[in-house]
Amino acid sequence: MTTERRLRLPGIAYGGDYNPEQWPEEVWAEDMALMREAGVTMVSVGIFSWALLEPSEGVYDFSRMDKILDLLHENGIAADLATPTACPPAWFFRAHPEALPVDRDGRTLSYGSRQTFCPSSPAYRTAALRIAGALAERYADHPAVAMWHVHNEYGCHNAACYCDTSAAAFRTWLKAKYGNDLDALNHAWGTTFWSQWYYDWDEIIPPRATGADPNPTHQLDWRRFCSDELLSLFTAERDVLRHAAPDIPATTNFMVMHNFDAMDYWRWAPELDIVSNDHYLLSTDPESEIDIALCGDLVRSLADGPWLLMEHSTGAINWQPVNRAKGPGEMRRNALAHVAHGADGIAYFQWRAAKAGAEQWHSAMLPHAGTDSRIWQDVVQLGADLRALAEVRGSTSPARIAIVWDWNARWAMELPCQPSGELRFQDLVRDWYAPLWRAGVAVDFIRPDTPDLDRYQLVLAPSLYLVDDAGAANLAAFVERGGTLAVGFHSGAVDENCHIRLGGYPGAFREILGVHGDELFPLLPGQSVGLTGQVPQDATADLWTERIRLTGAEAVATYTDGPLAGVPAITRHTYGSGTAWYLATHPDPTTLAAALKRICQEAGVCPEREVPAGxxxxxxxxxxxxxxxxxxxxxxxxxxxxxxxxxxxxxxxxxxxxxxxxxxxxxxxxxxxxxxxxxx
The missing domain is CATH 2.60.40.1180 (Golgi alpha-mannosidase II)
Structure with a gap:
């Protein structure tokens, strides 16, 4: 019988990162009073406290943490107790300089910030498990501890290390993947190209800086290894915590937001008892509410249900060129949008704004101005809102549309030497997601090989450059059984080894789409072409075109000018009992929205409710x-x-x-x- 590990807090959790070690002890009582006023129910503690908890190797000082946890419990506030392993102390690096990370150019990076360690370092792993074990042993039965917070934002600063230790770990990972068969690796990597054939495992190194572009499959396997290596650190710490406290759930904060792409979270999510995420707005994004929604839906899909927002900002952050403050009501809208998209907890970095350190200009729940501030008023109001929404906890999504999201496809498409370097996976997905968001159509995200697709009426694959045979067959079977599938350009092009699928484009999807392409015509920046047919007047497309001919599909739109004038640009094909659409180009927003509206209507998917724009x-x-x-x-x-x-x-x-x-x-x-x- 497995132990059920869930967060045993009523209603929607509310709080943030609490770092009392940055303040004199006399401030702590004020913190407790203000947390109660704001309605805080849980805070994350100890995230960056390794140097204070273990002042020298194997010597611990828990006196401060004892007081903090006792104080939280006395005030009815739960603790999300962190293992502080994102920030090894200076003494650790003096003793183990070999644990410092090395970048792609061969430079050894210094300690003095956070996450400056090699993920493959045996010394780091030993030290991390030691401090995690000491915390677990001391606090497993503490009544304040409601959840374990393992590490912090894995891979935020050290997603890859190129040192010799990492190289050896990479080779071990490759041997496991390829069954210790070097010929199998050579075949998968296509190493006959550029005389890259390997005769000994020790010849394989990370894709370090070199004179030309490294092998694509080498780079792709390296991305997979880096994600798995950090995942192994998480599961090792998690298992130490589970051994001491089998009933307490463990999480780590994902970073599903704009351009962070280091981890394959489909592989990570099943290892977490509770999925949580950090989300920060880009100051340059004029519609950041769409990014909140998209990322919230993706995290909900990873969790297969409700999740926790572990970090967000009350106002401006500190790490962009210009850090925009939030406008009136924006903090509240942001938070409740996360709840709308499945969050059962809202938390911020951090509780009290720091007066020193690298993040001293990062906003907080209690800002530098104190309680005489708009942010504080908003924080108190949000606490009341979340109490009023307590019954929403545990509810799910009724989505009938799914969007295919795959980190392998993302990594592969954004490698160098593509037909166009202008393609960005998340931008392409967002282009399709945005009109659905505006129409109030609920969306889940899925893997290409997700089973039980029949719960959806429509599946969209805006950007699926890489897909394996099983994923392609899964999507084809969905259409054959009566589903509707819409595929974006440059999809199905390569297999899981980044080998081009020969015979014409779009590779794995030619048959179900009823088209055959023989040449790609990516457009230059600023270049566009016209579209005609069943599209809005003055329709255009940019970024990408390709020459295709119909092999069963019907043309919904064709190009009006350029080298492909008269060639189909959008097609529709009956396949089995279902329908498959192909968008062989990147239509302008109005045209794309019209196409997706028609696709939704034909699939029987209706908007949630008619609402005004915005x-x-x-x-x-x-x-x-x-x-x-x-x-x-x-x-x-x-x-x-x-x-x-x-x-x-x-x-x-x-x-x-x-x-x-x-x-x-x-x-x-x-x-x-x-x-x-x-x-x-």
Whole structure:
């Protein structure tokens, strides 16, 4: 019988990183009082405290942590107790300089910040497991400890180390993958090209800086190894904690946001008892609310249910060229959007803004100005909001559309020497996601080989450059059984070894799409072509085109100019009992939105509810009720059809609910089938 490890806190957890060691002890009592005022229910502690907990090797000082945990428990605040292994102390590196990371150019990096260690270092692993074990032994039964927080943001600064120790670990990983068969590796890597054939395992090194571009499959396997190597560190610490406290769940904070792509989180997620994520806004993103939604849906899909937001910012961050402060109501909208997309906990970095250190200009729940600040008022208001939404906890998503997301495909497509260096996986996925978000259509994310696709009416693959045979067959079988699939350009091009699928484009998907391509025509930056057919007037496309001919599909749109004038650009094909669409180009936003609207309609997928532009609508599905989140990002306010109870105010809703300007409404509605039953 397996132990069920879950977070045993009522309602939606609320809090942030708490670093009392940065402050005199007399400040701690004030922290407790203010946390209670704000409605904080859980804080992460000890994340960066290794140097204080273990002042010298094997010598521990838990006096400060004892007081902190006791104080939290006395004030009814749970602790997400961290292993402090993201920041080894200076004494460790003086004793083990070989544990310092080496970059691609061969430079050894110094300690003096965070995550400056080699993930393959035996000395680091030993020290990390030792401090994790000491913490587990001391605090496994402490009543404040509700969850273990393993490490912090794995791979944020040291996703890859190119030292000789890492090279040896890479070879061990390769031997396991290829069954200790060097010929199998040579075949998979295509090493007959450029005289790269290996005759001895010791000849294989990481893809360090070299005179020309390294082998693509070498680079891809290196990305896979780096993700797995860090994952092995997480599971090793997690197992130490589980041994001491079998009932306490363990998490680590993912970084599913904009351009962080170091980890294959499909492999990581099953190893976590609770999936959690950090999310920060890009100051240059004019529609950062879409990034919140996309990443929230992806994390919910990784978790296969609710998840925790472990870090976010109340205002400006500190690590971008210009760090934008949040506007009125934005912090609240951001937080409740995360809840709408599946978060059962909202936390921030950090509780009290630091007065010293690298992140002293990072916003916090308690800012430098103290309680006489707008941020503090917003923090207190958000605590009240989350208490009002307690019953939402545990509810899920009713999505009938799935988007294929694969880190291997992302890594492979963004390697050098592609037909176009302008392709960015997350940008391409977001281009397809955005019109669905604007239309209020719920979305899950899936792997290419995800089973049980029949729960979806429509599957979208905006960018699936790499796909293995099993993934391609899984998507084809979904269409054959009656599903609808839409595929974006340059998909299906290579197999899992980054070998081009011969015979024409789009490779693995030629048959189900009913098209055959013989040449790729990527467009130059700023270049575009016109589109005609069943598309909006003045439709255009940029970034990519390819010459295809129909082998069963019908042309929905063709190019009007350029070298491919008259060639199909968007196609539709009946395959088995289903339908497969191909977008062989990158349409302008209006045209893409129109195409996806038609695809959704033909697949029988309808928007959640008609809402004005700029109003986000999301539904979470509970056992006995649905929760309709309405978030006004445009700042105009709205009147939306709804019936039930508005949870943030407690007021009944009959016919419609008012969403304040720049505000949020959350309506508990009877489940649709229950409403139909009552009406009947």
């Amino acid at each position: 109003v986000e609508v999301v539904r979470r599905r509970g056992a006995d009720a649905d929760y309709l989140f309405l978030i006004d990002h445009a700042g105009h306010g709205a009147e939306i059809p709804a019936d039930g109870v508005e949870l943030l105010t407690g007021k009944p809703v009959t016919g419609s609910v008012t969403v304040p300007e720049g505000g949020v409404a959350v309506v508990r509605e009877p489940r649709a089938e229950l409403r139909e039953r009552v009406t009947a």
